Amino acid sequence: MAIIHQFPGYLIRRLHQLSVSIFTQRTQEAGFDLTQLQFAVLSVVDENPEIDQAKLSILVDMDKVTIGDVVSRLETRQLIRRLIKTSDRRARTLTLTKSGKALLRDVQPHVIKIQDEILRSLSPEERFNFVSLITKACRPSD
Amino acid sequence: MAIIHQFPGYLIRRLHQLSVSIFTQRTQEAGFDLTQLQFAVLSVVDENPEIDQAKLSILVDMDKVTIGDVVSRLETRQLIRRLIKTSDRRARTLTLTKSGKALLRDVQPHVIKIQDEILRSLSPEERFNFVSLITKACRPSD
DNA sequence: CGATATTAGTACGTATACGTACTAATTCCG
DNA sequence: CGGAATTAGTACGTATACGTACTAATATCG
Numbered sequence: 001m002a003i004i005h006q007f008p009g010y011l012i013r014r015l016h017q018l019s020v021s022i023f024t025q026r027t028q029e030a031g032f033d034l035t036q037l038q039f040a041v042l043s044v045v046d047e048n049p050e051i052d053q054a055k056l057s058i059l060v061d062m063d064k065v066t067i068g069d070v071v072s073r074l075e076t077r078q079l080i081r082r083l084i085k086t087s088d089r090r091a092r093t094l095t096l097t098k099s100g101k102a103l104l105r106d107v108q109p110h111v112i113k114i115q116d117e118i119l120r121s122l123s124p125e126e127r128f129n130f131v132s133l134i135t136k137a138c139r140p141s142d
Numbered sequence: 143m144a145i146i147h148q149f150p151g152y153l154i155r156r157l158h159q160l161s162v163s164i165f166t167q168r169t170q171e172a173g174f175d176l177t178q179l180q181f182a183v184l185s186v187v188d189e190n191p192e193i194d195q196a197k198l199s200i201l202v203d204m205d206k207v208t209i210g211d212v213v214s215r216l217e218t219r220q221l222i223r224r225l226i227k228t229s230d231r232r233a234r235t236l237t238l239t240k241s242g243k244a245l246l247r248d249v250q251p252h253v254i255k256i257q258d259e260i261l262r263s264l265s266p267e268e269r270f271n272f273v274s275l276i277t278k279a280c281r282p283s284d
Numbered sequence: 285c286g287a288t289a290t291t292a293g294t295a296c297g298t299a300t301a302c303g304t305a306c307t308a309a310t311t312c313c314g
Numbered sequence: 315c316g317g318a319a320t321t322a323g324t325a326c327g328t329a330t331a332c333g334t335a336c337t338a339a340t341a342t343c344g
Binding site for chain 1: 148152155157158201202260269272276278
Binding site: 206 | 330331332333338339340
């Protein structure tokens with residue numbers, strides 16, 4: 001077997017690839033056209049109405065350029081409303097539209113189910129351990 | 143905190159992002175211009191001289207289109223030689239050039255060091271557990 | 285042997301993902 | 315208050331990442 005298959009960096013990429021693939025397949029099977037990141041954005045905007053893109057990009061851990069692209073696509077699909085912020089004309093406030101809210105509500109139960117499927121090769125106990133380890137690993141070193 | 147921050151799918155993306163970021167930073171600091179995937183391709187081609195792109199794409203778990211792009215860039219940079227396979231004129235055999243071999247040799251120690259840094263927030267014992275869990279998680283369910 | 289199916293690779297399109305450079309707006313501070 | 319620094323967002327470029335459709339070459343099977 002190739003050496004790289006033992007590298008954490010490689011394994012992380014592989015699992016991410018698997019995770020994205022399962023997400024895309026399952027949501028499409030359920031009749032939705034939504035990526036993982038688009039879901040994350042809808043979810044965070046729902047929790048934080050009138051959030052601006054800079055704060056959003058921090059909450060979803062994504063750079064502002066990528067967020068701009070994603071939001072732009074969601075705006076085109078009329079899932080998000082983007083308005084110039086009155087108190088700071090550089091910023092744009094984001095809010096879900098009615099159909100954005102409806103889509104989020106409908107897709108949420110599927111996404112939750114998908115989370116278990118992503119770790120389906122692990123036992124419940126292993127899943128718990130894995131999530132707690134990866135949560136710690138994601139924290140910037142102190 | 144946002145709900146998504148507890149989803150395995152989100153945590154996996156976040157860690158992957160961190161992993162890629164560390165890889166890129168450290169290799170650039172060391173004077174190399176190489177992505178994670180380009181390293182993986184060089185590494186596997188080194189271990190399997192005259193491999194074709196189809197087999198390579200399986201060994202690095204990447205679809206053939208992406209591999210075609212990556213190999214094409216590595217060929218342009220003269221790190222990989224690509225020749226039409228005589229026994230099967232559809233296929234292309236891949237071999238590292240002298241500079242490809244040299245680059246791989248020089249960058250390898252850095253990449254190995256980077257693997258530890260990716261999991262720097264975990265203790266040695268946690269790292270061991272994490273690697274064994276993620277290895278299991280990457281296996282397709284049976 | 286020859287029609288059909290499969291396979292290797294490429295072309296094209298879409299969506300991340302992010303660095304750098306840019307504009308416009310706001311803040312900071314002397 | 316006004317110039318300098320900072321910030322929000324966009325434009326542009328590059329590199330994954332992969333689906334679909336295509337061509338060319340090989341394999342399969344009646």
